[in-house]
Amino acid sequence: MTPKESIEVVDRLGDITALARSLSDENRLRILVYLADGKQSVSRIVEELQLSQPLVSHHLKELKRCLLVNVERNGPFIYYELADPRILHILKDLAAIGEELLANRKTL
Template identity: 35%
Template sequence: MSETAQLFKVLGSESRLLLVRLISEGPSPVNSLVERSGLSQPLVSQHLRNLRSAGVVTSTRSGREVLYQLADHHIAHVIDDAITHVLEEHSPQLQSEPKEHHA
């Protein structure tokens, strides 16, 4: 259970969630993640270190670049499910409140 709690702690940052979503689109170098996220290069690098140490992303060297990819496709599903849940919670109710019946 503690590993799961640690995973959610690491994913508890909006910036790290954004980076994971961007990386889930395909392996990405730091400069691409900086450009696409709008975050500074030092901040992206710091978040990537945290994500890598938590086992969320892995890195491979490709020439002079280091490419980051998700360690496991389940991570993307967890995040997508959480986003769907939040969107459902905040969407307008289409059904009216249930009426109470008195006997």
């Protein structure tokens, strides 16, 4: 990383921290993975993930605040979708890194 790139990262640490915090909850991660299949209503998310409606709404509000999901209102229904498909790539990369780190720790 060049010094300029380092400065840019440091300048964005607040944003990075907020994003990391929003990804630190297993239920939010489950919601994001479920949304990979496309736009979903709150009731569908509740049904598929077997979570309470207030809990799902709370997590969707946080994901929206961090710009990880887009929201669309259609009459009485609200639909959510991933704001960017690269979010799933981040999750896959984190899972792979985690597996490698855990495997390395076991061999030490």
